[in-house]
Amino acid sequence: MQYFVNVTLTGLTEGMVYSAFALALVLIWRSTRIVNFAQGSMAAATTFIALALIQAGQSYWVALIVALLSGLLLGAIIERVVIRPVEGGPELNAVIVTLGLFVAIQAAIAIVFGSAFQSFPTPFGLEGFQVGDNRIALTPNSVWVIAAVLVTMALLVVLFRFTRIGLAMRASAFGQEVARLLGVRVGRMLTLGWALAAVVGSLAGLLIAGGEFVYPAYMDSLIVFGFVAAVLGGLDSPIGAIVGGLILGLALSYVSGYVERGSALVNVAALVILMVVLLVRPGGLFASSTARRA
Amino acid sequence: MGPLAQPTPTAGSTAIDRTAAPDTDRAPSASLEMTGITVAFGGVIALSEVSLVVEPGQVHGLIGPNGAGKTTLFNVACGIVRPTAGEMTWRGQPLRRLKPHQLAGLGIARTLQGVGLFPGMTVLENVMIGAHRHARAGFGSALFALPRSDRDERELRARAMTALSDLGAQQHAGRYPGGLPYPVQKRVALARALVSAPDLLLLDEPASGLAEDEMHDLGELIRTLSGRMSVLLVEHHMDLVMRVCDRITVLDSGRQIAAGTPAEVQADPAVTEAYLGDEVTAEEDAAGTTPTDGGRHHG
Numbered sequence: 001m002q003y004f005v006n007v008t009l010t011g012l013t014e015g016m017v018y019s020a021f022a023l024a025l026v027l028i029w030r031s032t033r034i035v036n037f038a039q040g041s042m043a044a045a046t047t048f049i050a051l052a053l054i055q056a057g058q059s060y061w062v063a064l065i066v067a068l069l070s071g072l073l074l075g076a077i078i079e080r081v082v083i084r085p086v087e088g089g090p091e092l093n094a095v096i097v098t099l100g101l102f103v104a105i106q107a108a109i110a111i112v113f114g115s116a117f118q119s120f121p122t123p124f125g126l127e128g129f130q131v132g133d134n135r136i137a138l139t140p141n142s143v144w145v146i147a148a149v150l151v152t153m154a155l156l157v158v159l160f161r162f163t164r165i166g167l168a169m170r171a172s173a174f175g176q177e178v179a180r181l182l183g184v185r186v187g188r189m190l191t192l193g194w195a196l197a198a199v200v201g202s203l204a205g206l207l208i209a210g211g212e213f214v215y216p217a218y219m220d221s222l223i224v225f226g227f228v229a230a231v232l233g234g235l236d237s238p239i240g241a242i243v244g245g246l247i248l249g250l251a252l253s254y255v256s257g258y259v260e261r262g263s264a265l266v267n268v269a270a271l272v273i274l275m276v277v278l279l280v281r282p283g284g285l286f287a288s289s290t291a292r293r294a
Numbered sequence: 295m296g297p298l299a300q301p302t303p304t305a306g307s308t309a310i311d312r313t314a315a316p317d318t319d320r321a322p323s324a325s326l327e328m329t330g331i332t333v334a335f336g337g338v339i340a341l342s343e344v345s346l347v348v349e350p351g352q353v354h355g356l357i358g359p360n361g362a363g364k365t366t367l368f369n370v371a372c373g374i375v376r377p378t379a380g381e382m383t384w385r386g387q388p389l390r391r392l393k394p395h396q397l398a399g400l401g402i403a404r405t406l407q408g409v410g411l412f413p414g415m416t417v418l419e420n421v422m423i424g425a426h427r428h429a430r431a432g433f434g435s436a437l438f439a440l441p442r443s444d445r446d447e448r449e450l451r452a453r454a455m456t457a458l459s460d461l462g463a464q465q466h467a468g469r470y471p472g473g474l475p476y477p478v479q480k481r482v483a484l485a486r487a488l489v490s491a492p493d494l495l496l497l498d499e500p501a502s503g504l505a506e507d508e509m510h511d512l513g514e515l516i517r518t519l520s521g522r523m524s525v526l527l528v529e530h531h532m533d534l535v536m537r538v539c540d541r542i543t544v545l546d547s548g549r550q551i552a553a554g555t556p557a558e559v560q561a562d563p564a565v566t567e568a569y570l571g572d573e574v575t576a577e578e579d580a581a582g583t584t585p586t587d588g589g590r591h592h593g
Contacts, residue, residue, distance in 0.1 A: 168423065182423050
């Protein structure tokens, strides 16, 4: 029983990070119909900025804030400079551009920060909490991870539901031409959407890096899981991305915890889950018929 | 249609005051003038030297057979299509390099053929977007939900609610457009255009898909609106056009073939010619269908 609880807790914590990463993908997909393959590299870049600051003696929190702000900037610049020219063209063009960015940013990281494995600190301990006589797999750091993702999501909900700028962003996502006629500066909203997505992606990158080794390609597996989570949720639904991330986190944790040599099967399991869900519900778990046409 | 929109009682904005003291009202300058508008798509001439003036507070109809260039002219007025030649002035200022997003700021609102509501947003939120140009909170304070933005937000909500009530659609405020009957969606789209209190309203086939009585209410509404704004109306339903318009411009194959009051236009042999092939004249067309829109009004 205790083992089950531990595996579940590990799955939830991992799943939270997948959710955040999937959410970043969904934010971009909703507003620009572009699958951003560069999301992982962008997050890796900001994580390395944070690491450089920490190594220079800054606190984790200063590094976190600087990393998130540089994510904001990076997202805005990429949308404005690289993505805008291919927007509205054939869909494949933008996808190829983000794939190119994925490789280019990773190369840039290696040039600037080197490609060695470097350990990334955590702000809180990695020792599990003591419950009775047992240590459970919930650590202060995983509480921080879960809380950070939940707070970010709550802020996004407030932004999209209750502020004028969020309203304008949603309008831009649902109908660019109509929004434009109503006076919405659609271009700015798309830039802001990319910037926000990059912040959420950066957060996911920082959280997954905590207590692990980072290297230019350390986000690659998270990219795969993030995509699976986003597609599970239907790509169009932020709630779907979150639930998709949690389902995937739990499922992968059970596979690696209960199946013999399961940790080697995690990537395969992710693919199997994706295929099963898409066979049963081709639009994803949270696809609704009233949602916009792709 | 529920309670119809009433003119806002601002100083000097009623029709009577305007004729009495035209200089004190901003409305008299609020005329849209299009002069010699020509649009060519490649080698195809969509519009050729079309000129019209939408006078302040008037309802100006734009009619013609399908393919006559009505929608193109509309798109020129919206900045979606840039004319190959010709001039446009609004409130006496030339409109060059007009872009769609500037319309709202210029006091021009447009409805679309069909409805064009945002599917993933509630009716109220759809209408709130229409009042976007009244946004006063800056980008930063709106992003971080500062108090001023919060107050702004509530004002916006109240304004949108009023616009919905004016059109009798307030009970649908919390619903999503996809689940509402078509005529209600049309009304919401109209509320979204009116919530910004525009000086010029561009109505693109507002009666399409409406039943007879709804169309009648729409006509009444357009007449009420004419007191406070200019209206440029593209419509296939001749009886509606003849009833609500002060002036009418008739296009055929991209050229202007007639212009004048409804009576003048109806008497013009060129107009009858343009619609020839069908025996129906505008006067006999009381049933609400026209030669050019067979069946589409139930779309």
